[in-house]
Amino acid sequence: MDLSLTETEQRFAHDVRAWLEANVVPTRDADSDADSGISEHVDDLVETIGRGRAWQSKLAGAGWVGINWPEEYGGRGASPVEVAIFNAEYARSGAPQLVNRVGINLAGPTLLAHGTPEQCRRWLPAIVSAEEIWCQLFSEPGAGSDLSGLVTRAEPDPGTGGWRVSGQKVWTSYAQFARYGLCLARTEPGTTGPRGLSLVVVDMEAAGVEIRPLVQITGEAEFNEVFLEDVAVPAGHLVGPAGQGWTVASTTLAHERGTNFPFKEEVVHEGYLARLFTLAARNGALDDPDVSDALVDAYVSLVVLRTHNWRTLSKLARGGEPGPESSWVKLTWSDMTQQMSEAALAVEGPASGLWGPWQRQWLWSKAASIAGGTSEVQRNVIGERILGLPREQRR
Numbered sequence: 001m002d003l004s005l006t007e008t009e010q011r012f013a014h015d016v017r018a019w020l021e022a023n024v025v026p027t028r029d030a031d032s033d034a035d036s037g038i039s040e041h042v043d044d045l046v047e048t049i050g051r052g053r054a055w056q057s058k059l060a061g062a063g064w065v066g067i068n069w070p071e072e073y074g075g076r077g078a079s080p081v082e083v084a085i086f087n088a089e090y091a092r093s094g095a096p097q098l099v100n101r102v103g104i105n106l107a108g109p110t111l112l113a114h115g116t117p118e119q120c121r122r123w124l125p126a127i128v129s130a131e132e133i134w135c136q137l138f139s140e141p142g143a144g145s146d147l148s149g150l151v152t153r154a155e156p157d158p159g160t161g162g163w164r165v166s167g168q169k170v171w172t173s174y175a176q177f178a179r180y181g182l183c184l185a186r187t188e189p190g191t192t193g194p195r196g197l198s199l200v201v202v203d204m205e206a207a208g209v210e211i212r213p214l215v216q217i218t219g220e221a222e223f224n225e226v227f228l229e230d231v232a233v234p235a236g237h238l239v240g241p242a243g244q245g246w247t248v249a250s251t252t253l254a255h256e257r258g259t260n261f262p263f264k265e266e267v268v269h270e271g272y273l274a275r276l277f278t279l280a281a282r283n284g285a286l287d288d289p290d291v292s293d294a295l296v297d298a299y300v301s302l303v304v305l306r307t308h309n310w311r312t313l314s315k316l317a318r319g320g321e322p323g324p325e326s327s328w329v330k331l332t333w334s335d336m337t338q339q340m341s342e343a344a345l346a347v348e349g350p351a352s353g354l355w356g357p358w359q360r361q362w363l364w365s366k367a368a369s370i371a372g373g374t375s376e377v378q379r380n381v382i383g384e385r386i387l388g389l390p391r392e393q394r395r
């Protein structure tokens with residue numbers, strides 16, 4: 001792949017950088033001793049979400065959200081290379097994560113691939129502006145890695161031509177702020193596994209939806225249990241054909257693992273590493289072999305992620321769709337972020353405080369090898385679908 005940017009791409013990068021420089025309010029001071037450049041503990045999630053909505057709406061107003069989506073749905077028809085440029089510049093600017101990231105990264109691409117033009121017109125612009133936040137109602141208490149074992153039912157409602165959904169979902173990020181949820185449910189009674197599933201859009205404000213926040217290891221409660229009891233879903237909320245939910249959900253999962261976030265994470269972690277080197281030099285810790293080994297390991301894993309990202313980019317630029325390689329990217333990223341968080345604690349040393357941004361990051365990094373599919377599951381996908389090893393036995 002030719003990694004140099006064309007003139008048009010250079011101009012695009014310049015425009016992105018100029019807009020971000022003029023509009024991002026710096027939340028960190030790179031020279032401050034206390035500053036790590038990483039996310040602080042969130043004390044008030046409601047306030048953070050409110051600020052996030054306002055920021056995303058401003059970004060969307062300037063055309064910088066969902067940039068690869070068609071213009072009619074709020075995007076600007078950007079190419080995969082422009083998306084990668086944008087993600088890198090965005091991460092470099094220190095701007096906050098998009099509040100509606102489930103909508104932008106998962107629901108949007110799924111609707112674009114499988115939704116009707118009417119569904120796209122109805123939902124995509126409000127996803128872009130963050131007017132309507134989305135969540136992903138996939139995992140259940142008995143179905144995570146083995147997602148096709150899910151038991152939430154969507155039964156036909158003869159009165160409306162739609163569905164009535166009952167069941168329990170879990171680990172649903174931002175459900176408490178979401179207007180809509182992308183819900184995988186069993187529409188054909190008596191089926192098991194991937195057959196007989198459908199993807200429907202649940203109105204999170206409908207009668208019968210109960211949301212209970214769950215506190216994570218960081219002390220924050222971003223994700224939730226969601227109880228669905230006879231929730232009415234209109235006929236127009238079915239995404240893709242009935243019974244083909246597994247195929248539709250595969251699009252969601254492929255985007256979750258490997259298209260948008262790795263480019264951003266690459267730049268974010270470059271920033272972390274630079275800060276860790278500075279901190280280690282300041283602490284006189286660079287001569288400590290444990291610290292220097294940890295930093296070098298973190299650097300190497302960052303370079304491996306970058307190489308995977310280039311490969312993804314060249315596939316997307318040739319018009320390809322994310323495939324099983326996205327498992328490789330996801331696995332590399334989770335290993336890298338956990339390694340870097342370990343390195344951070346090694347750099348801070350035994351005299352560090354018990355609670356600070358790096359400590360929060362270390363705790364948060366534990367979720368990286370679970371969310372979006374565990375590392376063990378990614379290894380299974382890599383073994384079976386990329387390396388061609390024998391398939392594991394499934395029920």
Ligand SMILES: Cc1cc2nc3c(=O)[nH]c(=O)nc-3n(C[C@H](O)[C@H](O)[C@H](O)COP(=O)(O)OP(=O)(O)OC[C@H]3O[C@@H](n4cnc5c(N)ncnc54)[C@H](O)[C@@H]3O)c2cc1C
Pocket residue numbers: 135136137138139140141143144145146170171172173174223367370371372373374375376377380
């Ligand atoms: C921060 C965070 C946010 C999340 N947000 C959402 C969300 O918004 N919406 C949503 O639907 N879900 C969400 N999830 C759920 C996530 O997708 C699941 O946690 C994940 O798929 C694993 O499922 P599980 O927790 O049921 O673990 P299990 O599937 O029960 O796995 C338990 C252990 O067994 C191992 N294991 C399971 N099967 C195999 C196998 N075949 N081979 C080898 N090892 C195996 C796993 O690797 C793991 O170590 C989130 C999770 C986290 C951590």
